[in-house]
Amino acid sequence: MGSGAWLRLLLALGALWGIGAREKVLGTLGKATLLRIPRQLQERTLDFGEASWKRSTEEPQKKKFLLKFSGGNYTEFEPGRMRFHTLDFSLEILNTSRGDGQLYEYSVSKGPEEEVWQVQLEVFEPVANPSIRILHQELSNGSCSLTLLCTSERGDEVSYSWDSRDNGTWEICSGNGSFLNLSYSLWSAGFGCVCTARNPVSSRDVAFDSSQCGSEQPGDPGLRTELLVLLAGLGAVVIVIVVMVAFRATHLAKRDQDPSWPVPDLSQVTPASTSPTIYAQVQRVQKPKGTVPNATSSSCATIYTVATGPPPAPDGAPWSPAGSPTPQGHPPLSQEPTTVYASVTLPVA
Known part of the structure; x- marks a missing residue:
């Protein structure tokens, strides 16, 4: 039929x-x-x-x-x-x-x-391009042991299978399901394992190279990254400090070498830090022959000297030593200098 x-x-x-x-x-x-x-x-x-x-x-x-x-x-x-x-x-x-x-x-x-x-x-829904992750990695006596996971983010009723990219390593990479356990020598020739994700309407694959098994554990890269970030931060702080010290040293050197650098104005110093001037009049008398010198007609010379004395009272009243006695002949250090006027008559030979 x-x-x-x-x-x-x-x-x-x-x-x-x-x-x-x-x-x-x-x-x-x-x-x-x-x-x-x-x-x-x-x-x-x-x-x-x-x-x-x-x-x-x-x-x-x-x-x-x-x-x-x-x-x-x-x-x-x-x-x-x-x-x-x-x-x-x-x-x-x-x-x-x-x-x-x-x-x-x-x-x-x-x-x-x-x-x-x-x-x-x-x-x-068709499957998306799969990806392979290393779930476990162990290095021992020159051999590498891995646990791989193959996943696809999209797709309905997705199934996974493993195969070898090279015919000589078919048994190492052969498997069904998302997981694959590998164990091989690091000195062996490089090979690749291919994971295929498929469903009734589509198929996608991705390869894993055996050279990806290095000396680092899966968790080490993250720790290494955090350490690098910390070292970078410390390095930035050190650089800022060095720049500030160098800038300050350069600033001071320029100030010492530059004669045009502004010099403080001593005229701005407060009067309390200087001693006042004392004016003294000295009369030089010329005695005419046969006459008595007349003080009113004598000439005077000015002498500058410095003396200290008790400061005036805050209210302007004359200072009285009764409130704060001091040793005789030794005025207190906190007293400000005052002006004294004196007249001296010098005879002329």
Whole structure:
């Protein structure tokens, strides 16, 4: 019995039992999906001239019409999402979504007869590019022991398998599942293990090079990074201190070498830090021959000297030694200098 006879038998049994022959189609999320019908059913459509595409709904008793074909003309009920191909009567879903994962039915009828073909659509998200992480690493006696984990961030019903990139190391890299345990000598030739992530609609792979097993443990790079950050911070502090010291030294050197550097004005010193000037008048008397010197006609000379005495009282009254006695002839150090006027008469020979 040929394949066409078997198809007719299946269609007849489906019509008798109220169900049609079923085919499973895998759709990729976000891509176009084509729902086809068998060649024999295409010929029946040309003979009978009446056909339709329907889809099941959440209610088992109801079905939704997607397309009706009659006398060479057709009507699309979802033109933005579906496309009908008159060449082979297939139905194309332009942008497959998860909600499109339903049971679809193509039926051909003429008069009281009807033949049904059912298509079960299953939608899968494709896998993303996988990545490999080192979960455990141990170095001992020149050998490396690793535990690898292969994962993909996206994808429905993802499965993982390991294989060798080179034929000579097939046994080392062979495995199923996300995890792979490796143990090999560091002096052996380099090799690569390939992890493949796949699901019913896609497949992606990534390779691991044996040279990635170094002298560092998996946790060491993070600790080393923290140490480097700490050392960098300390180095920055030291640099700032060195710059400040160098700047201050340069500043002082310029001040000592530059004669135009501003010199403090001694005139701004407070009077309390200096001693006042004492004016003394000295009279030099010229005695004329045979006459008595006259003091009023004598000339005077000015002598400058310094003396100290008790400061005046705060209220301007004359100072009295009764309140604060001091040894005779030794005024207190805190007393300010005062002005004394004296007149001295010098005889002239």
